[in-house]
Amino acid sequence: MRRGSRAVVLAAALGALVLTGCDSDDGDEAEQAAVTGDLDGDGVADGDDGQAAPEPVPPPTEPAEITPVPPSRSVSEDGSTVQIEGGRAAFVLPSGNVSCVLSEENALCQIVEKTYDVRADFMMPDVLGDCTVENADAMTMTNEPAAWTCAPEDLAPSARVDRLGWWAQELDGETLDADGGTLAVLPYGSTMVHGPVSCTASESGVTCRHSELGNREIVLARDTYWIQRF
Numbered sequence: 001m002r003r004g005s006r007a008v009v010l011a012a013a014l015g016a017l018v019l020t021g022c023d024s025d026d027g028d029e030a031e032q033a034a035v036t037g038d039l040d041g042d043g044v045a046d047g048d049d050g051q052a053a054p055e056p057v058p059p060p061t062e063p064a065e066i067t068p069v070p071p072s073r074s075v076s077e078d079g080s081t082v083q084i085e086g087g088r089a090a091f092v093l094p095s096g097n098v099s100c101v102l103s104e105e106n107a108l109c110q111i112v113e114k115t116y117d118v119r120a121d122f123m124m125p126d127v128l129g130d131c132t133v134e135n136a137d138a139m140t141m142t143n144e145p146a147a148w149t150c151a152p153e154d155l156a157p158s159a160r161v162d163r164l165g166w167w168a169q170e171l172d173g174e175t176l177d178a179d180g181g182t183l184a185v186l187p188y189g190s191t192m193v194h195g196p197v198s199c200t201a202s203e204s205g206v207t208c209r210h211s212e213l214g215n216r217e218i219v220l221a222r223d224t225y226w227i228q229r230f
Contacts, residue, residue: 090164
């Protein structure tokens with residue numbers, strides 16, 4: 001559905017699994033005996049008791065099969081409102097032109113086609129690489145007034161039902177087949193709410209608000225955009 005030239009971190013962080021052994025002096029000595037083995041050539045390891053050293057146990061050749069535990073999350077629906085609890089969620093508009101990822105802290109929305117260039121004073125100051133007012137394609141709500149940036153990669157694949165679009169599958173909601181997968185769709189007239197963050201879909205675009213950032217608001221559409229900066 002769109003170019004895939006850049007990379008963004010959208011997926012949830014995976015917890016590191018650290019396996020620790022038991023430290024003991026006896027274990028160290030047994031390991032040392034197994035390593036030194038037959039120093040005299042008579043099949044017996046050096047030691048007071050003359051016992052043969054145990055054969056060392058080879059390390060496993062295959063990693064343990066550990067199934068990741070999904071984050072605690074749930075979704076409910078009340079009329080045209082989709083309420084997300086925990087985790088993150090993503091959706092595309094029915095047109096496929098706008099994709100959004102929501103968390104309890106923020107919303108990031110990306111547009112595929114727009115008919116305007118962004119004002120320079122609406123650009124985030126820490127954009128990377130060749131992000132300019134001409135190719136800026138994403139808006140986010142932050143504590144700073146600026147809201148436009150360049151998403152490092154397409155957000156639409158994040159809305160696949162086997163990824164952050166999981167909520168649509170649980171609600172038996174609308175979907176769209178694109179980008180090699182089935183994407184979760186937020187229908188026009190519907191609102192997704194995730195803590196203080198909410199996004200409303202309409203035929204003219206998407207409107208996202210953050211009630212804990214002074215009711216900060218962004219509007220993203222093909223022909224226009226809007227940033228409420230207080």
